[in-house]
Amino acid sequence: MTTKHINGRxxxxxxLIHLFLMSLVLIILLPMCWLIxxxxxxxxxxxxxxxALPATPLFSNWVNAWNKGLYNYFLSSIITSAMSLCGIxxxxxxxxYGLTRLNLPGSGLIFVIVLGGMALSEQVALVPLFKIIxxxxxxxxxxxxxxxxxxxxxxxxxxxxxxxFLGIPRELEEAAILDGASRFQIFYKIIIPxxxxxxxxxxxxxxxxxxxxxxxxxxxxxxxKLMTIPLGLMTFQGDLKSDYVxxxxxxxxxxxPMIIMYLCMQKQxxxxxxxxxxxx
Amino acid sequence: MKKKKVxxxxxxxxxxxxxxxxxxxxxxxxxxxxxSFFRLSSYSSSMKFVAFNNYRRLFTNDTxxxxxxxxxYYCIISLIVQVGFGTVIxxxxxxxxxxxxxxxxxxxxxxxxxxxxxxVGLMFNxxxxxxxxxxxxxxxxxxxxxLQQIWLGDKKLAIFCIIAMSQWQYTGYIAMLMIxxxxxxxxxxxxxxxxxxxxxxRRAISVYIPLAKEQLLVCSVITVIGAFKLFTEVYTTTSGxxxxxxxxxxxxxxxxxxxHDDMGMAAxxxxxxxxxxxxxxxxxLRITRSGQD
Numbered sequence: 197m198t199t200k201h202i203n204g205r206x207x208x209x210x211x212l213i214h215l216f217l218m219s220l221v222l223i224i225l226l227p228m229c230w231l232i233x234x235x236x237x238x239x240x241x242x243x244x245x246x247x248a249l250p251a252t253p254l255f256s257n258w259v260n261a262w263n264k265g266l267y268n269y270f271l272s273s274i275i276t277s278a279m280s281l282c283g284i285x286x287x288x289x290x291x292x293y294g295l296t297r298l299n300l301p302g303s304g305l306i307f308v309i310v311l312g313g314m315a316l317s318e319q320v321a322l323v324p325l326f327k328i329i330x331x332x333x334x335x336x337x338x339x340x341x342x343x344x345x346x347x348x349x350x351x352x353x354x355x356x357x358x359x360x361f362l363g364i365p366r367e368l369e370e371a372a373i374l375d376g377a378s379r380f381q382i383f384y385k386i387i388i389p390x391x392x393x394x395x396x397x398x399x400x401x402x403x404x405x406x407x408x409x410x411x412x413x414x415x416x417x418x419x420x421k422l423m424t425i426p427l428g429l430m431t432f433q434g435d436l437k438s439d440y441v442x443x444x445x446x447x448x449x450x451x452x453p454m455i456i457m458y459l460c461m462q463k464q465x466x467x468x469x470x471x472x473x474x475x476x
Numbered sequence: 477m478k479k480k481k482v483x484x485x486x487x488x489x490x491x492x493x494x495x496x497x498x499x500x501x502x503x504x505x506x507x508x509x510x511x512s513f514f515r516l517s518s519y520s521s522s523m524k525f526v527a528f529n530n531y532r533r534l535f536t537n538d539t540x541x542x543x544x545x546x547x548x549y550y551c552i553i554s555l556i557v558q559v560g561f562g563t564v565i566x567x568x569x570x571x572x573x574x575x576x577x578x579x580x581x582x583x584x585x586x587x588x589x590x591x592x593x594x595x596v597g598l599m600f601n602x603x604x605x606x607x608x609x610x611x612x613x614x615x616x617x618x619x620x621x622x623l624q625q626i627w628l629g630d631k632k633l634a635i636f637c638i639i640a641m642s643q644w645q646y647t648g649y650i651a652m653l654m655i656x657x658x659x660x661x662x663x664x665x666x667x668x669x670x671x672x673x674x675x676x677x678r679r680a681i682s683v684y685i686p687l688a689k690e691q692l693l694v695c696s697v698i699t700v701i702g703a704f705k706l707f708t709e710v711y712t713t714t715s716g717x718x719x720x721x722x723x724x725x726x727x728x729x730x731x732x733x734x735x736h737d738d739m740g741m742a743a744x745x746x747x748x749x750x751x752x753x754x755x756x757x758x759x760x761l762r763i764t765r766s767g768q769d
Contacts, residue, residue: 210573217568217581224584224644227603230610234602247613287493294489306494313501315757317705319726320750321504323511323733323742326518328504347500350493379486408592410708415734426594430712433598444602447595454590459583466656 235444242441254441261445265435268421269428269450273407276338276345276424280406281399283346288353288398289391293383295354296361297369307358313351318344318411329416340416341424345406353398356468360394361387397468400461404454425450505750511743518737530744539720539728546635546724550642551703557643558650559695565647566654567680582655585648593645597712600641604628604713634714634722642709646702650695657691658684690763697760704752725749 234242236253291310295303325344326335334340364387372382388395410426417423423431429450436443458465512530514523534540565585569578588596603610604627612624627637661684669683685692707726710716716723716731725745733742 206573210575213568213571213573214577217565217574217577220565221581221584224588224648227599227610227644230603231599243608245613246608246610247617283496287496290489291493294486298486298489300483300486300490303490306490309502310494310497313497315754315760316501316505317701317749317753319705319707319729320508320746320753321501322508322729323739323746324504324507325500326733327507328500343496344500347496350497351501354493383489404590408594410592410594410711411730414711415730426592426708429592429594429598440602440608443598447599451591451595454592455587458587458590462583466652469653 231444231448235441235448237441239439239441257441257445258449261432261442261449264442264446265420265428265432266425266446266449269423269425269432272422272428273424276341276422277403277406279338279342280345280349281402283342284349284353284402285395285399287346288350289357289388289395290383291350292354292357292361293387296358297387298379310351310354313348314355318348322411322415325412326415335416336418336422338422341409341412344412344416345409349402349405353402356398356401357391357394360391364390393464394467396461397464400457400464401468403457404465407454508743508746508750511740512747513740514743515740518733518739526740530740531747533741534744534748539723542720543723543725543728546722547704547706549635550639550706550724551700553639554642554646554699554703555696558647558699559692562647562650562695563654563685563692565651566658567684569651569655570658570684571676571680573676582648582652586652587648588645589649591645593708594712596641596645597709600637601628601713604637628714629718631718631721634718638709638713638722641713646699650699653691653695654688657688661687693763694760697756697763701753701756701760704749704756 230246233250234246235257236255237250237257238254241248241250294300295307295310321344329335329340329344334343368386368390369382372386377385407424408426409424413424413427414430417427420428420431429446432446433443436446511523513525513527515526515530516523568574569582574581591599602608606612606624606626606629609627611627615621615623625633628634665683665687666679669679674682705726706724707730710722710724710727711730714722716727725748729742729745729749732738732745
């Protein structure tokens, strides 16, 4: 009798909780579904009733969006991200190794200085950075965004890698030293392979940043060939004028890579995010 | 003698990364403080010392109270919704009542934070569109056309539309951070509370939240910092309009530097953002580091 009563209450509570969570799912998914639905309509259809389903789904909008320039922005984003990620990971892992393993005088101070970079926001550097980039002749080149991306992400990445490196037992290195390995061999052949999981986390979290970055890209790049996706989308909007449905298709395609990446690498993603949270 | 030389070469591990951070993070930020005392333009190198004139013009600007108000609205609402409500979501998901759908909910809530701010901004431009948008279309369909608005075109509503968009995008992100923190709470404490007869709400208040206090503070700080760095969301939706109704510090900086060619004023705005965000970041770093000891 009492167990039945408790079960009844528990079932009621569970249903209530699922209703609550499902209504949140609706709030998140409705705008996305609306976007997908309208990206399959004609412009007239969308203006007549944007809530209605498309008469016949026009996948040609997606093809259109891709061919009208999105392809180019994708390619550019991939190159920019690859260059930035290489720089971020190489500089940060060397730095983290140097600061945790070599007992160099001044390590503590250097750590604080680099970590302090995490507190400095991109906007505050914007005006002088623009002048610097112009002065060294990098304005409107890929390096104009890659160098700032690398520099602004080193503090976070160093911090992430450092805590992992600190956990690697010193015995491993000592054994390698006895075998006659050089410092760099130890770094390259022992530390880096052991740290693959944390490097993967660092890579994916930084990829998310670089892939979606807008502020620097918007100011330092003018050439369409160099524009990354977030900037490309803005230009795309100007080009398409009132071709709304193609624009919606473009937004959809532009958003997919990171979502797919997340669904494939959830574990690495979440670990990277939580070990040094920064937003936007 | 030889030993000393080897030691110096070891600094080669540190120098490249340190150089990058100095050259592209520290030097610009220090230069920005210097610039804030000068009048200068983007395409010439002439500079004129104006002392505190840029600051005076910033603080007496008609839009200054508007943008401070907008940044503060964004900040307060984000704290309530993202941190407050996000934590509640995390607690609900971590309670034993949700079961198998747990990771489905968590992932759905998290997905908006993976979309670029530009894509989200452009998408909400469409959703808020008065003629072809989702919101007005929905209101018409449920028979409430009187509730239709021009949303982003309305002076009073514009900033709140942008704030709502950000809550949509980031509440799941904060919830995710809190879920991980709650998962790190030792089961011993939870079981002890259950033995003491604590129900789910009691457990949340006296076990989970106190033990995940640090992460909660970190989430609050990054949310507040995000509020004062606000730029892309406004740039892609209203560009600060209508008029200056949805103007914010970050966009004001950008417009002065690159549209009005008033880089001194932009630099002064940058210093203000710097002071606000650095103060908050120091608090964040204090919290994270005390957590490690």
